[in-house]
Amino acid sequence: MTPSHPLITAEGLVKSFGSVRALDDLDLTIAHGEVHGFLGPNGAGKSTTIRILLGLLRADRGTVRMFGRDPWKDAVELHRRLAYVPGDVEIWPHLTGGEVIDMFLRLRGSYDARRRNALIERFDLDPRKKTRTYSKGNRQKVALIAALAADVDLLLLDEPTAGLDPLMEAVFQDVIREKRADGVSVLLSSHILSQVEALSDRVSIIRAGRIVESGSLAELRHVTRTTIEVETAQPVDDLGGMEGVHGLRTEAGRTVFDVDGDRVPQIMTALAPRDVRSLVAHPPTLEQLLMRHYGTSATDGPGADAPAPPADAKH
Amino acid sequence: MSTLTHAPEHPPHDTRSAPRTRSGSRPLTGTLALARLSVRVDRIRALVWVLGAGAMGFYFAHAIQIIAEDDTALASLAGLYADPVGRMMVGPGFGMDDPTHERFFAAGYAVFIYILIALMSIFTVVRHTRADEQAGRAELVRANVVGRHATLTATLLVTAGLVVTASALVLVGALTAGYAWEGSLLVATTAAAVGLFFTGATATMAQLGESSRSATALSGGLLGLAYVIRMAGDAPEVGGTALSWASPLGWAQQTAPYVDDRWWPLLPLAGGAVVLAGLGYWLSTRRDVGAGLLPARLGRAEGRPSLGTPLGLALRSLLGTLRGWTIALVLTSLMFGSYAQTMLDSADALPPELAGVFVGEDIMLGYLAYIALFMAVFVTAAGVGSLQQVRGEETSGRAEYGLSAPLSRTAWLGAHLTVTIAGVLLILVAVGAAMGAGAALSLEEGGASRFGELLAAGVLKAPAVLSIVGIVTALLGWLPRLAVPVGWLLVAFSAIIGTFGSLLELPDVVFDLDPFGHLADYPVEAIAWEPVIWLTAIGAAGIAIGLLGWRRREVGRI
Numbered sequence: 001m002t003p004s005h006p007l008i009t010a011e012g013l014v015k016s017f018g019s020v021r022a023l024d025d026l027d028l029t030i031a032h033g034e035v036h037g038f039l040g041p042n043g044a045g046k047s048t049t050i051r052i053l054l055g056l057l058r059a060d061r062g063t064v065r066m067f068g069r070d071p072w073k074d075a076v077e078l079h080r081r082l083a084y085v086p087g088d089v090e091i092w093p094h095l096t097g098g099e100v101i102d103m104f105l106r107l108r109g110s111y112d113a114r115r116r117n118a119l120i121e122r123f124d125l126d127p128r129k130k131t132r133t134y135s136k137g138n139r140q141k142v143a144l145i146a147a148l149a150a151d152v153d154l155l156l157l158d159e160p161t162a163g164l165d166p167l168m169e170a171v172f173q174d175v176i177r178e179k180r181a182d183g184v185s186v187l188l189s190s191h192i193l194s195q196v197e198a199l200s201d202r203v204s205i206i207r208a209g210r211i212v213e214s215g216s217l218a219e220l221r222h223v224t225r226t227t228i229e230v231e232t233a234q235p236v237d238d239l240g241g242m243e244g245v246h247g248l249r250t251e252a253g254r255t256v257f258d259v260d261g262d263r264v265p266q267i268m269t270a271l272a273p274r275d276v277r278s279l280v281a282h283p284p285t286l287e288q289l290l291m292r293h294y295g296t297s298a299t300d301g302p303g304a305d306a307p308a309p310p311a312d313a314k315h
Numbered sequence: 316m317s318t319l320t321h322a323p324e325h326p327p328h329d330t331r332s333a334p335r336t337r338s339g340s341r342p343l344t345g346t347l348a349l350a351r352l353s354v355r356v357d358r359i360r361a362l363v364w365v366l367g368a369g370a371m372g373f374y375f376a377h378a379i380q381i382i383a384e385d386d387t388a389l390a391s392l393a394g395l396y397a398d399p400v401g402r403m404m405v406g407p408g409f410g411m412d413d414p415t416h417e418r419f420f421a422a423g424y425a426v427f428i429y430i431l432i433a434l435m436s437i438f439t440v441v442r443h444t445r446a447d448e449q450a451g452r453a454e455l456v457r458a459n460v461v462g463r464h465a466t467l468t469a470t471l472l473v474t475a476g477l478v479v480t481a482s483a484l485v486l487v488g489a490l491t492a493g494y495a496w497e498g499s500l501l502v503a504t505t506a507a508a509v510g511l512f513f514t515g516a517t518a519t520m521a522q523l524g525e526s527s528r529s530a531t532a533l534s535g536g537l538l539g540l541a542y543v544i545r546m547a548g549d550a551p552e553v554g555g556t557a558l559s560w561a562s563p564l565g566w567a568q569q570t571a572p573y574v575d576d577r578w579w580p581l582l583p584l585a586g587g588a589v590v591l592a593g594l595g596y597w598l599s600t601r602r603d604v605g606a607g608l609l610p611a612r613l614g615r616a617e618g619r620p621s622l623g624t625p626l627g628l629a630l631r632s633l634l635g636t637l638r639g640w641t642i643a644l645v646l647t648s649l650m651f652g653s654y655a656q657t658m659l660d661s662a663d664a665l666p667p668e669l670a671g672v673f674v675g676e677d678i679m680l681g682y683l684a685y686i687a688l689f690m691a692v693f694v695t696a697a698g699v700g701s702l703q704q705v706r707g708e709e710t711s712g713r714a715e716y717g718l719s720a721p722l723s724r725t726a727w728l729g730a731h732l733t734v735t736i737a738g739v740l741l742i743l744v745a746v747g748a749a750m751g752a753g754a755a756l757s758l759e760e761g762g763a764s765r766f767g768e769l770l771a772a773g774v775l776k777a778p779a780v781l782s783i784v785g786i787v788t789a790l791l792g793w794l795p796r797l798a799v800p801v802g803w804l805l806v807a808f809s810a811i812i813g814t815f816g817s818l819l820e821l822p823d824v825v826f827d828l829d830p831f832g833h834l835a836d837y838p839v840e841a842i843a844w845e846p847v848i849w850l851t852a853i854g855a856a857g858i859a860i861g862l863l864g865w866r867r868r869e870v871g872r873i
Contacts (some may be wrong), residue, residue, distance in 0.1 A: 056715055056870040076723045084719035090712040092632060096614035099622055099631075106623020107720035128613035133525055143716070156719075295803075 007185050008053065010127045012062035014066065015048055015209075017172035022048040023059070024209035030187055030202075035180050037200030038189040045209040046189040047087055050158050053187075054084060067153075080108065083147035086190070089139040091131045097142045098127030101149065110151035119145045122171050137164035148175055155179065155186045161195060173198055223283040225258040228267070233275035242270065254278075345461035349469035353443050361477055364435040369484025371431055372506075375424040376492035386485045395755075396423045397553065398657055403546045405652065407555035410574035411423040417494035421572040425502050430538065431566050432481055432506050433513040436474055437534040443470040446527035457604055467599055471514060471592060478510030498573035505567045508584035512563050513538060515588040518595030525607035541565070563587065581731050600807050625722050625730035632708060633701050634730065637738040640697035642689060644742060645749045652753020652769065655679055659758070683754060683769060684836045685813075690746045691776030691831065692810045697742055698784045699802035701735040706791060706799050715871045732788060732858060739780055742774045748772020768838040775837050778850035779830040783809075785857020792864025795872075805830075840867035 008030040015023040019053060023045045030036045040046050051057040053066060055075030064071055072080055083104075091100050101120070105111045120127055123141045131139060133312065140163040147155055155176075161169050176186060176199050179206060190196050196203060205213040230236065231254045239255075240248035244263030249256055259267050264281075270281070341847035354361065383389040393414035394401075406426050410418035444467060447453045453466060458790045486503035490496070513534065520533040541562040548558030548565055559565035569580040602608055621627040657678045705728070708714045718727055751769035755762035783805050812821075812829040826832050830853075833846040 015490045051715070051871070054715075054719055056718060057872075058869055075718075076721050079719060079721035082719075084716070085411060086716050086719075088712060092713060095618075095622075095631060096616065098616040099614070099618035102618030103628060104720055106618070106620060107625075107628075107722055109721070111623075126613075127616040128344060130612075130614055132528070145676060 001131065005032060006030060008064075008066045008187070010049070010062065010064045011051075013049070013051065013052065013059045013064065014061040015057065015059050022209055023052075025209050026062070026206070028204055028211060029214075033180070033183050033185055034201040035176060035186040035188060035199050037203040038187055038206065039191065039193070039196050039203055040189075040206035041191055044206045046206060047158055048209075049206070050084070050156050050187070050189060053156060054079075061090035081152055082154040082156055083108065083150040083152045084156045085140075085143045085147045085158060085160045087162065089136075089143040091139055091142055093131060093132035096128055096130055097125055097134065097138065100131060100142050101127065101146045104146040105149060108150050108152070112149065113150065113179055116145070116149040119149050119175070122175070123168060132195075136163065137168070141168065144172065147181070153184060155184060155188075157186065157188045158187070159191070161190075161192065169195065225260055226264055227256070227258050229254050229256045229280040230271060231255070231277040231279070232271070233277065236271070236274055239267070239270060242267065342462040342464040343468055344465060345459065346465040346468045349456065349461065349465055350472050353469055353473045357439070357442070357473075360410070361439070361473075364439070365477055365481045365484065368428065368431050368435060368481035368506075369488065372428050372485030372502075373488030373491070375419050375428070376488045376494065379419050379424070380492065383416070383419070389416070389419065391420065394660075399550045401657070402553070402555075403550040406545070406548045406568040407559060407571075408553050409568075409571040412551070413571065415490070417489070417498060417573040420489065420492070420494065421498065421502055421574075425505070425572070426564065426568060428485055428502075428506050429509040429564060430542070432478060432510040433538050434512045434535075435481065436478060436514040437531060437538065439474045439477060440470055440514055441527050441530045441534065443473070443522060444518070444521040445524070445530040449525070449527050449831065451605075454604055460748050463600065464596060467518060467596060468544045471518060474514045478507050478514065482510065495573055497576050501572040501576055501578065504578075505570050505572070505581060505584075508581045508588070509563065509567050509652070510596035511588040512591070515591030515593075515595065519598060522595055522598035522602060523607055523609045525605070525609075529607070529609075535749055538564075567624070625726045626733065628717060629727075629730035629734045631714075633704055633734045633738065633751065634764045636700055636704055637697060637734075637742070640694075640700065641738075641742050641745060642679045644693055644697065645745050647693075648686070648746045648749035648773075649753040651690070652683075652750035652755075653757040654686075655683060655754035655765065656757040656759060678837050681836075682751070682818060683765070684772065684839045686750060687747070687769060687772035687776065687837070688813045688831055689810070690750065691773065691780060692806060692813060694739055694742050694746060694776070695780045695809065696782050696803075696806045698735060698739040698780060699787060699799070699806055701738060702787050702791065702802060703799045705731045708796060709795070709871060712871065718870055724866050724870070725862055728791075728862055732862075736781070736784060739784065740777060743773050743777055743780065744770070747771065772837045774829065775842060775847070776834060778847045779809075779834055780832045781854030782850045782857070783854075785854035785861075787857075788861030789793065789857040789864070790861070792861035795868075 006029045008028065010026060010028040013026040013028075014021070026045065026049060028038075028049065038049070039045055048057065052059050052064060053071055055071035055073075055078065058072050066078055067081060069078060085107050095103070098120070101116060102111070105116060123145055125138060125141045125145065126224045129138075131142060134142070140161065144160055147157070161172050164172065173195070176188070179186060180201075186199075188196060188199060197217065200217065202216050203214070229251075236255050237248070239245055239257065242259035242263075243266075245267065246258040246260075247256075328729065382393050393411045396405055396419075397408045397411035405423050407420050411422060444453075447456070448465070450561060456466065458719065482503045485506050486499055489499035489502055516537055517530065517534040520537070521530040524530055541564040544562040545555075545559055545565045545568070548560070548562065549555045549568075551834070555565060555569065559569065563584060566580045566583050570577050598608060619627070622631060705817060708717070708731070714727065747770040748766075748771060749765035753767055755766040758765060783802065785828070787798050787802040790801055807827050809831050812826060813831055816829070830850055833850065835841060835843040835846075
């Protein structure tokens, strides 16, 4: 899946704030036209990475290229081609929402009243109110509309929907899909897993300043487990001994266990002759992906040692 | 995503559907816990307010005895506050025909104690009512077992506690100065009554708008209005006129401590406090948590094209503060300028300490030169205030967000500096013109030439102002954390050296550090161009260095 002509490449980024190492040898590649989920817990270095991409911070070590240029040196030129939504949106309290949106559109030189008004309507924002009186969600909408109404090639979105309610979250997802259809690339930083899952072509998981996992969702799932809940007429206790099965237990008359992603076919074959009455299989959620990197192994039960970590992870 | 339930937005006003605590039998539940919380959260701030008010009372009570040592000095100083302009500034001037230190304390200075305590009340009440609501903390509190009136009651209790404590300290200050017991108690009680009146008034104002800013503005506006009405009422006659009685501050001053010792004018203050607090309670039941009674004003739905430029952005960010400074400084300058004739009249009678402050032979010219300096220091404060806001743009994250648009750092800071410097220069011109106008109108002869001189005197301070702006800008570029504190330090230093420098025996090196000291005391002295040139050069160099640093350093490394 490595794109031939990446939009953003970061190699070996190191950034320290005093004694705190925010980025620790971070590599990141984002292809043209993809929505790239940038997933990690708070304090993992997502915002620092984005600020370096914006040329607001300078990496201590490593190289960054965006559209083939250095963000620190060519910030103004690069900013013509991108729009940014900060994680914690601070906007000018005495301006109205509409004024802030228009200010950004004009600074970027891509004022399109129709697109602007359509987005204001879709996000259900009252543009006449002073931003001082906006809730966090409404401030977030202002920044989102200012970014999404711009005619740019790249969107850098730092936890863009943190204050939005689910309805607006849905609008946001629609708009991002439209953007992708138009060929816009998106770096979507988030710890909202469902959002990244719903939108991203590829995901990079960051932890403690370095990327621990990177790939398409399918690639990541292949090394994760599927949870299977099954009710059968005949006992299935012996499945616990099969390769790739973990944490077999009985809950309310049903047998529950986790299966390594690549062992699912064998398990299905084994279940088939046992008179299955009901079967539920959850695909691995990104929570599980994250748990594997940030969680304790306690939740994994006895089989915690079983799955071999993917080659690119943890080292 | 498991979005099962209805998922409305959560702007504060949407809470109108929330059930109001109809357990009306216990509207005060939790009051004491909330009061304790307020005290805990505000312990430093409250201490500073109370000690500040107490120290102010103590200082005034004792300083007068040092400034005016004997009766002759007292009599000449009393003249300042007995004439119409003096009455306009400070109050009706009771007992100035037979001045004593204590009467001077009550007639000339007590009003500033009242105002400080009123401001303490306003800020404290707003902080714990509307500001908490705006931040959403009130919702969090109200979600607990807390009565409908608990928050307001706790706030009023805490504020009243601060007011009474501060007033007690004022009493101590007056008594330790050896002033009469009854008059001192009256001054302190009046201070408390004014504080409680504005506590009640703010309780009402906090119900009206949706933002803490509007609550502060409404309450502060009421205080300002009280002062202006009192000015107009007290100026015509000693003892004030009927108009003085239309102002809460007028009631406070009509007590005439150490002269008539009248207690009954405190009745309308106390009554007003109770009525206004009651009104606050009542209004708070007429609205929802987070909402206001006055609709929030709507602004423009679309930005003007000019806003989409660095300069337009900087202008919108900084204009509000600069405008506030302009209005305040122009009015002050006008008033100070209008003292010119008084100075001419009382030139012979000034005590030697004050004569030392006003340079030169001609007391009136010296006075004018001094206020030109004094106002210029204030204009510098406006400049530093503006730069502080620029720094605030960075610490708040707005600079970072703004810079994500295609505009260079140089353009961004350059635009903000342009607005700041242009603003400062315009205020200097306006201040000079206002001083000149005040003097020209008050002087019986030669007013017209004074106008030109004072206008020039104001403008000629520009190099010193610029030099400080330059120094702060340089720090903004390289040592941003130091910029704002150093800026205010320079302003305070210039104010102290300019005002008390000649009274203090300091080495020349210290005087050399004051940029204003290098400029000629126009109109007393002839203009000296050399310091004008090198102070301007310092300013320009500071700005260049600052821009260079800003381009090189990282944004938002707070």
